[in-house]
Amino acid sequence: MAEKSGIKPITGSWFSIYWYDRRHYYWNDACLRYTDGQWDAVIKDMADLGLEYLVLCDVASHGKSVYDSKVLPKIETASRDPLEAVMTACDRYGMKVFLTNDYFNDKLYFKTWEMFEPENVKTRYQILREVAEKYSGHPSFYGWYWAWEPFINPYFPDYFMRYVNETTREAKRLTPAAKILVAPYGTKTAVADATFVKQLENLEVDFVAYQDCVGCRVMNTEQSRRAFETLRKVHDKVPQRRLWADVETFTWEGIPNLAATPLIPAKMDRLEKQLAAVSPYVDRILVFIFEGLFSRPESPAYTGYAPAGRYYREYVDWLTRNHPEMIRPRDRKAE
Numbered sequence: 514m515a516e517k518s519g520i521k522p523i524t525g526s527w528f529s530i531y532w533y534d535r536r537h538y539y540w541n542d543a544c545l546r547y548t549d550g551q552w553d554a555v556i557k558d559m560a561d562l563g564l565e566y567l568v569l570c571d572v573a574s575h576g577k578s579v580y581d582s583k584v585l586p587k588i589e590t591a592s593r594d595p596l597e598a599v600m601t602a603c604d605r606y607g608m609k610v611f612l613t614n615d616y617f618n619d620k621l622y623f624k625t626w627e628m629f630e631p632e633n634v635k636t637r638y639q640i641l642r643e644v645a646e647k648y649s650g651h652p653s654f655y656g657w658y659w660a661w662e663p664f665i666n667p668y669f670p671d672y673f674m675r676y677v678n679e680t681t682r683e684a685k686r687l688t689p690a691a692k693i694l695v696a697p698y699g700t701k702t703a704v705a706d707a708t709f710v711k712q713l714e715n716l717e718v719d720f721v722a723y724q725d726c727v728g729c730r731v732m733n734t735e736q737s738r739r740a741f742e743t744l745r746k747v748h749d750k751v752p753q754r755r756l757w758a759d760v761e762t763f764t765w766e767g768i769p770n771l772a773a774t775p776l777i778p779a780k781m782d783r784l785e786k787q788l789a790a791v792s793p794y795v796d797r798i799l800v801f802i803f804e805g806l807f808s809r810p811e812s813p814a815y816t817g818y819a820p821a822g823r824y825y826r827e828y829v830d831w832l833t834r835n836h837p838e839m840i841r842p843r844d845r846k847a848e
Contacts, residue, residue, distance in 0.1 A: 519792065522835070526800050529541070529544065531579050536775060539776070539816065540806075547592060547598075555599075558814065561841040563836065563839030566610075567599075568613075569658065570660070571613060580597075580643075607653075610654055610655055612644050614637050628672070629675070657688075659676065665698070668712055677693075677718060692720065696724060697723055697724065700726055705743050710750050714751050718754060722759040724761065726761065735790070755797075757795055759800070761779075762778070762800045764780075778820045810822040
């Protein structure tokens with residue numbers, strides 16, 4: 514892929530159908546109101562800018578699921594089956610989707626020991642089976658994302674290694690060809706030594722999309738560059754684990770890093786610096802998050818949130834200058 518600026522474009526994003534806290538405040542209600550046609554428009558808006566991968570944040574949150582489940586009640590949505598609508602649209606536009614089986618119980622993710630209690634493991638696997646049975650037959654189904662994200666300090670914690678490998682084995686039993694994605698944080702603490710190389714060899718995944726942590730204000734772009742330079746050295750020794758980036762496109766409306774604070778669009782110049790920092794080292798750049806923070810004003814699925822419309826326009830302008838080949842014809846001219 515030619516890069517006029519040497520900066521890789523965004524080729525994937527996390528997305529949500531329902532999120533219970535205020536971080537997704539500016540698009541959560543819109544998602545709950547989307548019809549099947551509007552979900553189609555959301556996916557098309559992303560595909561038209563060259564996004565290829567979608568990563569589902571969750572299939573359940575705060576005690577409610579986004580699909581008809583035997584485990585939890587379903588959140589009320591305008592679409593009868595919004596996840597089916599998303600998968601169908603992704604089939605149509607050639608997207609690749611990573612599904613997940615979390616979070617059936619949000620509180621567990623702060624209590625390590627409870628994650629491995631037999632009843633909790635059984636429930637997660639039941640959700641995994643339900644999601645696989647309902648949605649993995651779609652051509653757009655690409656794999657699974659394990660949402661229990663670890664802090665690297667400076668290695669993956671043992672519980673994370675166990676969680677990922679056990680869950681991967683269960684998923685592979687159901688969907689043998691599925692790819693596996695994880696997205697750890699604490700990125701700046703990673704070290705290029707034999708211990709971390711060995712961990713990466715033993716981690717049963719295909720892609721590791723490390724968070725750049727700039728939106729969370731844990732790193733600046735220079736620290737991000739140095740961290741991904743280190744990670745490249747590790748992944749070069751374990752090439753079967755592909756190195757991706759999870760670039761944070763957001764800032765905070767109020768106090769940062771609180772679930773009660775809405776995420777809002779960052780400045781485009783900051784995002785460009787973030788993309789530039791990781792580009793020399795990673796195979797792909799995914800972001801958290803495109804949906805909701807970027808919203809095409811002319812779209813049937815426009816959220817009505819003006820800063821998201823601005824961010825969309827600025828990114829289209831940047832993409833037009835640097836990667837015009839990524840843009841489908843509708844967006845090649847100014848609207």
